[in-house]
Amino acid sequence: KAGVTQTPRYLIKTRGQQVTLSCSPISGHRSVSWYQQTPGQGLQFLFEYFSETQRNKGNFPGRFSGRQFSNSRSEMNVSTLELGDSALYLCASSFRYNEQFFGPGTRLTVL
Amino acid sequence: KQEVTQIPAALSVPEGENLVLNCSFTDSAIYNLQWFRQDPGKGLTSLLLIQSSQREQTSGRLNASLDKSSGRSTLYIAASQPGDSATYLCAVRSDFGNEKLTFGTGTRLTIIP
Numbered sequence: 001k002a003g004v005t006q007t008p009r010y011l012i013k014t015r016g017q018q019v020t021l022s023c024s025p026i027s028g029h030r031s032v033s034w035y036q037q038t039p040g041q042g043l044q045f046l047f048e049y050f051s052e053t054q055r056n057k058g059n060f061p062g063r064f065s066g067r068q069f070s071n072s073r074s075e076m077n078v079s080t081l082e083l084g085d086s087a088l089y090l091c092a093s094s095f096r097y098n099e100q101f102f103g104p105g106t107r108l109t110v111l
Numbered sequence: 112k113q114e115v116t117q118i119p120a121a122l123s124v125p126e127g128e129n130l131v132l133n134c135s136f137t138d139s140a141i142y143n144l145q146w147f148r149q150d151p152g153k154g155l156t157s158l159l160l161i162q163s164s165q166r167e168q169t170s171g172r173l174n175a176s177l178d179k180s181s182g183r184s185t186l187y188i189a190a191s192q193p194g195d196s197a198t199y200l201c202a203v204r205s206d207f208g209n210e211k212l213t214f215g216t217g218t219r220l221t222i223i224p
Contacts, residue, residue, distance in 0.1 A: 004154075033210050043200070043214040056211050090154055097207055100145060102155040 002027065004093050004103035012109045018079040021106045025072050025093030031055075032074040033100065034066060037088040046089075049074050078108075086110045113138045113205050117215035124191055125223050132186040132218050134201035139179045142204045145212065146175050146186050148197040155200065158186070191222045 005024045013019050025032050034046040045058040049068035066076040072093075078085055086109050092100040114137045124130050134144070143162045147155040159168045159175040161184065167176040174187040184201055198219045202212035 006154075031210050033212070035212075035214075042216050043202075043212075045211045045213070048210045050210075056209055058211070088152075092155075092212075094210060097142065097204070097210065099157055099160040100202075100210070100212060101157055102147070104154040107152070 004091060004101050006091055006103040006106050008106060009104065010107045012111065013081050014111050015081055015083060017081050018077060019081060019108060020075055020077045021089055023074045023091035023103060025074070026101055029093035029095050030072050031094045032068060032072065033092045033094075034074070034076050035090045035092065037090060037105070043090070046076065081110045083110050113203055113213045115201060115203055115213050115215040117201060117218050119218060120216065121219040121221070123221040123223055126191060126193060128191050129187065129189050130191055130220075132188070132199050132220070134184040134186070134215055136182045136203050138205065139182050140205065141179065142207050144177055144184050145202050145204070147200045147202065149200060149217070150197050193222045193224050196220055196222045
């Protein structure tokens with residue numbers, strides 16, 4: 001069974017631009033969660049999608065948004081990028097509140 | 112608000128030793144707890160999941176225990192190897208119906224050959 005995949009693996013953007021990250025969950029998993037990891041704040045929950053609906057949202061500004069498609073693939077978007085958005089963005093998938101499996105992450109650098 | 116703490120932040124031990132990593136959480140009303148390892152610049156690898164009704168889980172040289180009443184979990188690694196060097200993170204899922212994981216800050220483990 002293929003694991004969670006994320007694309008792209010690396011991104012370099014400049015302040016003010018927007019970016020879209022993609023996540024494909026493990027086959028059969030309908031829940032996809034997104035996390036931001038930084039050296040200062042650690043791993044922080046962004047949001048979770050299930051069956052194309054956002055079920056939970058973390059404490060991030062509205063510049064961070066996401067969506068989920070009917071095949072459970074998910075995208076997250078960050079608009080008007082700031083230097084502080086530089087981070088490793090991780091997505092995770094799970095089946096019915098059990099073990100969460102993470103992808104390799106997308107490393108975003110904002111210049 | 113759930114808070115998860117891992118102490119120490121870093122640990123170095125000689126190869127072959129057994130070791131214990133600690134995780135504590137403030138709200139004992141958890142649904143489950145998961146241990147992960149993270150290699151530098153990589154994603155998280157799931158090691159063990161313990162449901163709130165369980166006391167421990169084992170996988171190979173790893174054993175995780177859970178004491179909900181005291182808000183603690185430990186990850187025991189037997190016969191450590193250099194390949195065990197990584198950052199170990201524990202994460203708590205607080206509610207059924209909520210996939211959000213609250214993570215600790217991790218313990219960076221170095222196994223000295």
